[in-house]
Amino acid sequence: MKYFAGMDVSLEETAICVVDETGRMIKEARATSEPDALHALLGSFNLVFERVGLEACSLTAWLHGELTSAGWPTICIESRHAKAAMGAMPNKTDRNDARAIAHIMRTGWFKEVHVKTPTCRSWRSLLVARRTILNEMRTIENVVRAILREIGLKMGTPARKDFIVRARELATGEAALLMIEPLLEILATMLREFTRLTKQVLVIVRDEPVCRRLMSAPGVGPLTALAFRATIDQPERFKKSRDVGAHLGLTPRRYQSGETDIQGRVSRCGDELARTALYEAAHSLLVRSKKWSALRAWGMKIAKHRGMARARVAVARKLATILHRMWIDNVDFNFGREQQSNPAINAIAIIAA
Template identity: 25%
Template sequence: MTIDVLGIDLAKNVFQLHGVDRKGHPVFRRRVMRDQLLSVLAGIEPCTIAIEACTGAFCWARKFEALGHKVKIVSPQYVKPFVRRQKNDNNDAEAICTAVRQPHIPLVPKKTVEQQDVQALHRARQRMVNHRTAVVSQIRGLLLDRGIAFGKSITRARRMIPEILANPDNELTAMAREAIGELWDLFCDLDRRIAIFDAKIAAVFKSSAVCQRIARIKGVGPKTATAIVAAVGDGAEFKNGRHMAAWLGLVPRQHSSGDRQIMMGISKRGSQHLRSLLVHGARAVVRTAGTRNDPMNQWVTQLQERRGFNRATVAVANKNARIIWAVLRTGEPYRPAA
């Protein structure tokens, strides 16, 4: 029995294994517990192991590779079309095995422990930012219910809320003032925690030469640089810059048939966090392009005049994604056009 590809349906406790030979014929099926998985794989000759991208996938990939196996990680959206009949663990493992053997299925970039650490910083910080936004929205709603309104800006909230709480002449009762004051204390605590994460991300940026090379690109700062490196590493999983931009969801979505080519809005596939960082950075580039005369900014200005601010922003984000891929793959610093 020679296993060419072994598909594993990852789970918390029970794992389903499905192996096929070079012709795609099933030659191995087994259901194992979590504490038995590594010992079972250690007894199998080195082969290609296919798993879905899910919680714990990168950790298992490192353990499988330590046993001498080659690991391929595929996105669940590409596995689902190959699930036959009913959905169960055996059919899922078979679908994973079938999907990874297709030549056109893109793979998910593997991550090191260091990359996952940086990604954890970004995800934890984003959770704090989301909580802060929710708290400000609730405070604004409570105040609006009492006839007190102010703008949506976080900066304006920091200035206005303490003034409103300190003003004894407004329509806030003692109970409402106390409740909003507690929410304001929570907001300040979230601000403090976000600042801690910002400092940690800044320290990662300063210690990484790769991140500093990427940050020389207009519209890319420390947070974007560290998040990109944490997500894609050296970009080896992508054939070119366009593939990386497509993976980030920054290319048009097609709805075409025959000779009728319809290009729609961007696909918004992939990581929303990475795409947001690139788009926010690109928005700053477009907003300040009119004040500079270098070739890049002239191109941005002309594009904005033809296609509008939002399309120009996405185009700059797409361009930056391609430049980032080139910097990662070549190892050379970014050299803007003179």
Template identity: 25%
Template sequence: MATATLIGLDIGKHTFHAVAQDVAGHVLYKRQFTRTGLIEFLATHPPCRIVMEACAGAHWLARKLIEFGHHAQLIAPQYIRPFVTGNKNDFIDAHAICEAACRPSMRYVAIKSMQQQAVSSLHRMREARMAERIQTTNQIHALLLEFGITLPLGMRGIRQVPTLLATPSDDLPVMVRQILLQQFEHVLLLERLIQVLDQQIATEARSNDVATRLMTIPGIGPITASQLAADAGNAKGYGKARDFAASLGLVPRQHSTGGKAKLLGISRRGDKSLRRLLVQCAHVIMLNATRWNSAIAEWTRELMVRRHGNVVACAVANKLARVVWAILATGDEYHPHPRTLHEKQTAGRTGGE
């Protein structure tokens, strides 16, 4: 009987569907498993290549399969969808995973460690709390507007709510005042939770070697460095710096044909959270470019003279993404004056001769 060399695994919460192929690409078997049954089956299965979609639970399962001696790989779902033929079901999805994995140019997602997943959970929780805070403050503004009361935008207006509630007035019913007080206390609670999460992320970033090296880049602080270290990994999944920047959607979209190149706006592909953080870091560099003395600050100053601010922000974010890839790939730190450093190294070698 032929030996399975490739297994496409469509994973779910309770049921898993596997399609196995031999070296020639012929389907050997299709099987459905429970979670426990899958682990028992693959624990005794001869080592082979197992490919899955990068979705919930995939990183844990990939680590488990590696412990069994298998070669586990993850593919982003958008790269598997074009290989789904005919109607959609779980076995067809698993077969599509096999088809995608057979392509030599296929891109794979780096498998996260337990620590990286733990740090990512901190960032996801922080994003959820920030979104909930925005939702609550919007509710306060909208409720007051229903009674003809407007406050300044943002938290500056929300902080005026206690003073507004303490002022006797017939404009607000008692029930509405109680609701506003509860919402304001909820905003304060969310702010405290976000501060605690910020402290945890900063502490983790200072103890993480990768995040510490990333923080040597101008404009990148603990939150951005920590999330980059958790989500970008060691950059092994990207062949060059431009590929990493493109994966974050920081390069122009193309619609070229007939030999005519046509570039559009940035593609906004990939992780929107990382892209947003890098753009925010770019704005920090733009605000401090006149005071900072580094190569990237000098480049930003020159670019700000001739281009619009939004274009500069995207360009600087792209530059930061490429610098991040270089640091992740080489294990080095950021050097603010690479030309000067190179000149000093050249001068030292010349002097030694």
């Protein structure tokens, strides 16, 4: 007899349900959301499990790694599949969710989620921390601008490192300086820590050969390279390089039923950090890059006919494919050869027409 277990993990407690291959419920229990407690509970059942399912959440990577190391056949499943199965139940409880996950394990109707290595998770955490500080800095800067605008002082567009000095110069002798000074002090601290995190990213990229190779592509800087490296983790898990674009949510949604066939905007599934980084890299390649490349020429052709916004998305999707191929093949970016018009060939074509 084969047995399957489903775990609904919450911050403090985990609900566990065990079913056999016929769907009959064998055990139900609860344990604290700690690897040792879950390992002890699973061992107390004295059963040989085919699969132990966990829904993707903030604790999943940690629990998955610990339980897998302990010898349990642990599988992390995609949240959308779990939600679809759980939606069939009239009541939403941890107990019912664990039952649903157990039956998903039994039927095999799930998509396994790749659990990243600890190194890639730490890199991604670094990028998230840096982006969080950047977003909060922008918020504080906008508040300072708004306060100064109310008394007729306009900040203009100073560089981020010059923002604090410029704000103090404008507000000298004004009552508003008392209001913005605490914000400027906080901003100075955040800028210092933001710079420190950025230096950490640069140190990692400098010592990571894959990131250095990815940076040979135009528009791809240290942040984009590290975000892509941390998100993909293991490139061999994609059978085709073009699947990476869909994995990162850069392919359009589609709804097809009968005579209805609607193609919508990009799905935006997958890792937002890597998707945003690729979009910014595509913008840099199209707008700021001066060196000719076949990818840029292709993107500018799309921009001419369909607009720059769609061109950025298309280039970001193709860039994801190219970066994955560069990683797999261990080669640098190929700029291609610019096709130059030949007057003799053009004349022959005109005569032939």
